[in-house]
Amino acid sequence: xxxxxxxxxxxxxxxxxxxxxxxxxxxxxxxxxxxxxxxxxxxxxxxxxxxxxxxxxxxxxxxxxxxxxxxxxxxxxxxxxxxxxxxxxxxxxxxxxxxxxxxxxxxxxxxxxxx
Amino acid sequence: xxxxxxxxxxxxxxxxxxxxxxxxxxxxxxxxxxxxxxxxxxxxxxxxxxxxxxxxxxxxxxxxxxxxxxxxxxxxxxxxxxxxxxxxxxxxxxxxxxxxxxxxxxxxxxxxxxx
Numbered sequence: 001x002x003x004x005x006x007x008x009x010x011x012x013x014x015x016x017x018x019x020x021x022x023x024x025x026x027x028x029x030x031x032x033x034x035x036x037x038x039x040x041x042x043x044x045x046x047x048x049x050x051x052x053x054x055x056x057x058x059x060x061x062x063x064x065x066x067x068x069x070x071x072x073x074x075x076x077x078x079x080x081x082x083x084x085x086x087x088x089x090x091x092x093x094x095x096x097x098x099x100x101x102x103x104x105x106x107x108x109x110x111x112x113x114x115x
Numbered sequence: 116x117x118x119x120x121x122x123x124x125x126x127x128x129x130x131x132x133x134x135x136x137x138x139x140x141x142x143x144x145x146x147x148x149x150x151x152x153x154x155x156x157x158x159x160x161x162x163x164x165x166x167x168x169x170x171x172x173x174x175x176x177x178x179x180x181x182x183x184x185x186x187x188x189x190x191x192x193x194x195x196x197x198x199x200x201x202x203x204x205x206x207x208x209x210x211x212x213x214x215x216x217x218x219x220x221x222x223x224x225x226x227x228x229x230x
Binding site: 004032041042043044046049051090092094097099100101102103104106107108109111 | 119121124147149151156157158159160161164166205209210211212213214215216217218219220221222223
C-alpha cells in the first residue's frame with residue numbers, strides 16, 4: 001500500500017531564517033506531487049506541483065521554492081522566511097496519468113510558525 | 116478558472132441531528148466535484164466525489180452529496196451526525212478532461228457536533 005510522510009510535524013522558525021520541508025511517498029512510482037498551504041481561516045492554496053523529477057510548476061509567486069530531486073521526494077524551501085509564511089503545509093500525491101478525476105492522497109502536514 | 120464558495124464557515128449541530136454543508140462553484144468548463152474531510156491536525160481524506168451519472172453520490176461515514184448543475188451546487192448531507200464527525204469539510208473542483216489534476220478548494224466549513 002502507499003503511504004506519504006512529511007517532516008517535521010511542527011516547526012518554529014524566526015523571520016529571515018531558511019526553511020526545508022520534506023515529503024516522501026512510498027509504494028508507488030512516478031506520482032504527481034503537490035504542495036499546499038493552509039492558513040488560518042482560509043482554504044487550501046496550491047503552491048507547487050510536479051509531474052516528474054526536476055519538473056516543478058509554481059502556482060503562486062512568493063519567496064518559496066520546490067524541488068523534486070528523486071521520484072518520490074518533494075521538498076519545499078525558502079531562503080528567508082516571512083511572518084506570512086506561517087501556516088499548515090500539506091503534501092499530496094496522485095497516480096500518474098490518471099486524469100483529473102482521481103483522489104489526492106494527503107500527508108499529515110507540517111505546522112510552521114514564523115516568529 | 117474555477118472558484119468554490121462555502122458560505123458557512125462554521126456549523127454547530129447536536130448529535131443525531133441532520134446536517135447540510137453547502138457548496139457552490141463557478142466554472143466556465145465542466146468540472147469534477149469532491150468533498151474532503153480534515154480532522155484536527157491531520158491531512159485531508161476524500162469523503163466522496165461526483166464524476167458523472169447519478170447526481171446523488173454516497174461516500175464514507177454515511178455522508179452523501181447531490182450535484183445540481185442548474186444551481187452549480189454540490190451540498191453535503193448526513194441524516195444523523197456523531198460526535199466523531201466534528202472536523203473541517205472542504206469542497207473542491209477540478210477541470211474535466213485534463214491529464215493532470217489541479218484541485219480548487221473552498222475555504223472550508225467547520226462542523227461542530229455537541230452532545
